[in-house]
Amino acid sequence: MDSIRVQGGTPLQGIVKIQGSKNAALPILAACLLTNGQTYLENVPKISDAYGMIHMLEELGCLVRWERGLLKVDSGEARLGVVSAKLAASMRSSIFLLGALLGRFRKAVLDYPGGCVIGKRPIDLHLKALGKMGVRFQEKEGRLEASADELRGADVELGFPSVGATENLILAAVAAKGRTTVKGAAREPEVQALCEFLKSCGAFIQGTGTNEIKIEGGKPLSGARFRIPADRIVAGTYLFTGFATGGNVFLEDAPVSHMEAVCHLAERMGASLVADQEGVYVQYPERAGELPFLRTDVYPGFPTDLQSIVLAVRCTGTGTTLIRETIFEDRFHVVDGLRNMGAQIRIVDGRSVLVNGVERLRGTRAEAMELRGGAALVAAAAGASGETILSGKQFIDRGYENICRDLRELGARIVSE
Ligand code: EPZ
Numbered sequence: 001m002d003s004i005r006v007q008g009g010t011p012l013q014g015i016v017k018i019q020g021s022k023n024a025a026l027p028i029l030a031a032c033l034l035t036n037g038q039t040y041l042e043n044v045p046k047i048s049d050a051y052g053m054i055h056m057l058e059e060l061g062c063l064v065r066w067e068r069g070l071l072k073v074d075s076g077e078a079r080l081g082v083v084s085a086k087l088a089a090s091m092r093s094s095i096f097l098l099g100a101l102l103g104r105f106r107k108a109v110l111d112y113p114g115g116c117v118i119g120k121r122p123i124d125l126h127l128k129a130l131g132k133m134g135v136r137f138q139e140k141e142g143r144l145e146a147s148a149d150e151l152r153g154a155d156v157e158l159g160f161p162s163v164g165a166t167e168n169l170i171l172a173a174v175a176a177k178g179r180t181t182v183k184g185a186a187r188e189p190e191v192q193a194l195c196e197f198l199k200s201c202g203a204f205i206q207g208t209g210t211n212e213i214k215i216e217g218g219k220p221l222s223g224a225r226f227r228i229p230a231d232r233i234v235a236g237t238y239l240f241t242g243f244a245t246g247g248n249v250f251l252e253d254a255p256v257s258h259m260e261a262v263c264h265l266a267e268r269m270g271a272s273l274v275a276d277q278e279g280v281y282v283q284y285p286e287r288a289g290e291l292p293f294l295r296t297d298v299y300p301g302f303p304t305d306l307q308s309i310v311l312a313v314r315c316t317g318t319g320t321t322l323i324r325e326t327i328f329e330d331r332f333h334v335v336d337g338l339r340n341m342g343a344q345i346r347i348v349d350g351r352s353v354l355v356n357g358v359e360r361l362r363g364t365r366a367e368a369m370e371l372r373g374g375a376a377l378v379a380a381a382a383g384a385s386g387e388t389i390l391s392g393k394q395f396i397d398r399g400y401e402n403i404c405r406d407l408r409e410l411g412a413r414i415v416s417e
Helices: 022-034 048-059 085-090 092-105 124-131 163-173 189-200 232-245 260-268 304-314 334-339 371-383 403-409
Strands: 003-007 012-017 038-042 063-067 070-074 107-111 136-140 143-147 155-157 179-183 204-206 212-216 225-227 247-252 272-276 279-283 293-295 320-324 344-349 352-356 365-367 387-391 413-416
Touching: 003 371, 012 232, 012 403, 022 038, 022 048, 022 092, 022 163, 022 189, 022 232, 048 063, 048 085, 048 092, 092 107, 092 124, 092 143, 092 163, 124 136, 124 163, 163 179, 163 189, 163 212, 189 204, 189 225, 232 247, 232 260, 232 279, 232 304, 232 371, 232 403, 260 272, 293 304, 304 320, 304 334, 304 352, 304 371, 334 344, 334 371, 371 387, 371 403, 371 413, 403 413
Parallel strands: 012 247, 038 225, 155 179, 293 320, 365 387
Antiparallel strands: 003 387, 003 413, 038 070, 063 070, 107 143, 136 143, 179 212, 204 212, 247 279, 272 279, 320 352, 344 352
């Protein structure tokens, strides 16, 4: 079951409930290592990256089990271990265990984190920042060994608001002695969710959601009950897919307050949106309107994780669009697949593409190469004429609980096989 079959051309119509956020759940799962007692997490998405993180926690001695829809995590018996290569190599989020293991054991041994193919994904910002807290690193046989005699609070300035580096710093800082100030911190909602979770466990954190976060370390952290917020990228994926098909949808639970740039862009492309605390209703134009330029940026700018999906629907939008990807250096893997469907896309340089809207794409055989590019091909197939068979579903399953189920609920003719 690793491919998806889509009969394109059906306008989307209906209601879909948005799943919990992958990028909030992963660091919060790692943070459970820092708590004494049991944590109950609600709305953890049932995606392979979450299962991978759960497996790594179990390998470290945590007790993890689903109980009536909640995920119960007890890290009381956790012990230091090597984060497994197989799982670490398959997903970037293993890197969050670095900060959590240092916070718990003052030591961590990780195989170099893998992840998508969207660029070299270095961890220099993580290492430089943690080094300021007294952590020493060495590399042995492709493993990263980190240790600290004493983890001490520090004033850290991040050269770039890296989401992962900010989250790792927070995970180490809540366990460190003294105060840590993170300047140039990432403001993404997922960083905010991590801070909210840690505060619910008893951590003292100020500046959540700003570029300057202050943490008083060393407070004992209890378990907590916490709801993972809905996934703004999954909501944005389905929101933009409607531009390829037309119709109208209601995205239940969509975290609209964290989707300002996304909703603003959808309105610029001609959709009409009505948002309330339950979610967002979207009415699509016959054809996506002009969009001369789109630039991805750190939050609250337009999210890089939706760049491929917007590229896909601009293939049948009005006019020409220049898309500039400022976060990752190699996030245009989806271009070949879209071209095979009849898209007119020119790669300007490693960071920009120019897409010229055509009337309609045509179904074909396609292959997902990574998570968001795969979702983009599904969006394109939903609006294309004819049938598309998309292989590489396993990449999409990393971040989407069940993209076929969700889009079927919106009326798309899509099955996994
Ligand atoms: C997180 O990745 C997300 N992943 C990504 O989502 C998301 O695209 C990204 O943040 C940006 O929002 C998770 O949360 C699990 P970064 P992360 O550190 O932490 C460079 C998805 O599709 N950089 O903010 O890896 C890096 O190479 C995934 O759900 C360094 O140079 O992102 C990239 O160019 C994809 N040195 C840029 O910063 C470092 O030490 C942004 O990276 C760290 C990062």
